[in-house]
Amino acid sequence: MTASPARHATILDVAAAAGVSKSTVSNVIRGVVGVSPDTRTRVQEVIDQLGYRPNVLARQLVQQRTTTLGVVVGDMGNPFYAEMAKHIEREAAGRGYRAMFCNTQGENEAELSGLESLMEYRAAGVLFLSQPADRERARSIVSGRAPAVFVTCAGDWGDTVSADDDAGAELATEHLVRLGHRRIAYFADPIVEDSADHDRQTGYHRVMDRAGLAPTIFHWQRQPGELLRQKRDEQVAEILRTRVTAVFSSNDYGAIELLECADRLGVKVPDDLSVVGFDDVVMAGLARINLTTVRQPQAELAGIAVEILDARVNGVLDGAHQRRTLDVELVLRGSTASPQP
Amino acid sequence: MTASPARHATILDVAAAAGVSKSTVSNVIRGVVGVSPDTRTRVQEVIDQLGYRPNVLARQLVQQRTTTLGVVVGDMGNPFYAEMAKHIEREAAGRGYRAMFCNTQGENEAELSGLESLMEYRAAGVLFLSQPADRERARSIVSGRAPAVFVTCAGDWGDTVSADDDAGAELATEHLVRLGHRRIAYFADPIVEDSADHDRQTGYHRVMDRAGLAPTIFHWQRQPGELLRQKRDEQVAEILRTRVTAVFSSNDYGAIELLECADRLGVKVPDDLSVVGFDDVVMAGLARINLTTVRQPQAELAGIAVEILDARVNGVLDGAHQRRTLDVELVLRGSTASPQP
DNA sequence: CTGTCATTTTGGATCGTTCCAGCCGCGCCT
DNA sequence: AGGCGCGGCTGGAACGATCCAAAATGACAG
Secondary structure, rough: OOOOOOOOHHHHHHHHHHHHHHHHHHHHOOOOOOOOHHHHHHHHHOOOOOOOOOOOHHHHHHHHOOOOEEEEOOOOOOOHHHHHHHHHHHHHOOOOOOEEEEEEOOHEEEEEEHHHHHHHOOOOOOOOOOOOOOOHHHHHHHOOOOOOEEOOOOOOOOEEEEOOOHHHHHHHHHHHOOOOOOOOEEOOOOOOOHHHHHHHHHHHHHHHHHHHOOEEEEEEEOOOOOHHHHHHHHHHHHHHHOOOOEEEEEHHHHHHHHHHHHHHHHOOOOOEEEEOOOOEEHHOOOOOOOOOHHHHEHHHHHHHHHHHHHHHOOOOOOOOEEEEEOEEEEEEEOOOOOOOO | OOOOOOOOOOOOHHHHHHHOHHHHHHHHHOOOOOOOHHHOOOOOOOOHHHHHOOHHHHHHHOOOOOOOEEEEOOOOHHHHHHHEEEEEEEEHHOOOOOEEEEEOOOOOHHHHHHHHHHHHHHOEEEOOOOOOOHHHHHHHOOOOOOOOOEEEEOOOOOOOEOOOOHHHHHHHHHHHOOOOOOOOOEEEEEEEEHHHHHHHHHHHHHHHHHHHHHEEEEEEOOOOOOOOHHHHHHHHHHHHHOOEEEEOOOOOOHHHHHHHHHHHHHOOOOOOOOEEEEEOOHHHHHOOOOOOOEEHHHHHHHHHHHEEEEEEEOOOOOOOOOOOOOEEEEEEOOOOOOOOO
C-alpha cells in the first residue's frame, strides 16, 4: 500500500454525490434548521461514507475567527507547567477550542517567534502561563489582535488570573516564623521569574518586617533551559554557610532542587534546614519528597482563565481588565520543623 | 482603551500602502528572487509599520498543505510524556512546524474527537505518543489523510520510533536476577498500555524463562485520569503478600507510585523490595527517588520521529513503514539490592 | 527609431468554506 | 384563477493568501 496523499473530500464532492448544492451540505454540517429530514439523512450518509471532514482553515478564513488558543509556557519540563498545560488543554477542548502550545524554555527568541506564529495562525486568544521576557515586544505583537490572559503571572495588559501569591507567601513565611526560624531566605527561580514571584516576595517581606527579621533574597543562577547541578550545589552550599535555617522557594520545582542539593551536601531536612515550596505539584505530595508548600488551585485557575478568554473572544466581556485572585492553602508536610538549637 | 478587535492588516492593505500589487507583496514576504531591492525595502517598511503578519490559514488553504503536527498524548501529567512533549515541540518548531497537542487522558472519546479535530485542521502529520485505545477507528480517521508516526508505542500502520523495549526489559530483569531475586513481578500501567509495554513484557518473560523463574504480571487498576491512592495501597499490599521481592515496572511513573505505596506501607526499598523502572524521567534521578531504571533517549526519539514525519510529509520518504529502534541503557541507582535472606 | 530580451510587476484563478439574497414550488385563501 | 406566504434549496460573493502566465518596463543593439 503506497501512502497516496488521497486528497481530502470537499464539500463539493459531498454535494455532487448527494445531488444537492454545497449550501445544503453546509447547512447540514452546521446543523442549521430548515433542511428537510429527508435531505439531511441523505447528506449525512454521503458524509459518513466519504469520511468527509470540513476544512477548518477554510471555515475560519471566511468566518474571520478561529478556535485556536495560543498558550505560552516557560518550561514544560517543570511539572507545574505541565500540569497546568494539561488542565488548560482540557478546559479549552471543553469550550470548543484547540490549544497551541509554545514552549519558550526561557528564551526570548523562542517566545517572540512563537507569539508571531500564533498571530499568523490568527489565534483567537493568548494565554500566558509564564511572564513574557520581553513584555514590550510581546505586547506589541499580541495587543489589539487577540485578547490575552495571564495565568499565574502578572501582565500589565490583558486579564489576570492568579492565586493569591501575596497571601500564600505570608502563610508560608508566617509558618516558618512561628516555628521559630529567624534566618529565613527567599529563593527565586529566574526562568519563571513571573510577577507571581514579585507578589510572593512582597508577602515574604511583609511578614519578615512584621517579625523584625532581616530578609534575604537568593536567585538561582542558571542558563536558560539547562540545570547545572554542580553549580547549584555550590550556590546552595554558599547560602547555607550564611547560616540560614529556612528557605521559602518561589516554586516547588526550585524547592525540590533545593532538597536535592541539601541531600547531596548532607544537610538534613527539616532538622538542619526547613523548606517551603509554592504550587503543590503532584510530586510534592510523594512521601519521599513530602514538601510543605502552598497549594495553587490549578484546575480552577485553568478553568477561569479559559472562561475569561472565551468571554473576551465572544465579546461578552468588555472593558477593563479583569483581575481574579484565587485563595491558596498552606499544605503542611514534613519539610519544615523548628530549628535545632 | 476599549478592546477593539482591530482587524488584522491584509496583504491588500500593505499593497495599497506601498503602491504595489498584492503579488509583489507576496513575493517580498516569501523572499522570492526577482524583486528589485528598491521595492523590497519599501514594502518591508510598510509591513513593519503596519505590523502585517500573513494569514497562515489563507496560505495553507491555497497551498493545500499545513505545517501543523498533531500530537496525541495519553497523559500530560505523566512526566515522561510531558518531557517528550517538550522535546517534540522543540523539534517540530526547528523544522518549521507547529505542534498541536491532544491530551486524551486515556479516554477513548477524547482521543477520537481529538484526532478528528486534527484532521479538520488538516494536520500534515500525526505523532502518537501513546497508543490509540481504539486502533481501528483511529486508523480509519487518520490513514490516507496524514502520515502517522508512533513514538514509544507500536502502531500497525505508520512508522515507529521507539527505544529497544525488549532489550531494556532484559537488562532490567537480568539485573534483578543477578542480584539473586527469584520472585520478580512485572507491573503494567493501563493508561499507557502501549505495546512498548508488550515488548517490555516479552523481554521480561524471556529472562525469567531463561532463569527458570515463574513470571508474575500485575496491572494497576485505576479509573482513567485519576489515581486512587488508597486503592493502590491495597493492590500493592496484596501483591507484597505474594512474597515478591522485586518489581519491574513498565514505566517510571508506575515505579514511583510503587515506591510511594511501599513507603506508606512501611516496606523498605531496596531491602524488602527492589524496584526498577523504565524511562529515566528527570524525577527518577533525584536523590530522594533514586530509582534504578532503563533510560530512554528522549531527545533522540523526538528528533527522529519528527524527522521521519517531516520526510513523509515532503514525500522524500516513500514506501514501507520505517521501524527505528534506539538503544537503551540501564541506570543503576539505589532502588535495587540483593534480597534479604 | 525600432526590435529584442531580460527583469519586474501585475491580474486573475484558485483553495474550501460561510452566509445572504433570491428562487422555486406548493398549498391556501379569497 | 390569481396572489401570497413559506419552507427548502441554491448560486455567487466573500475571506486572504499563492502562483502562473502575461504585461509592463527598461536597456541596449542595430
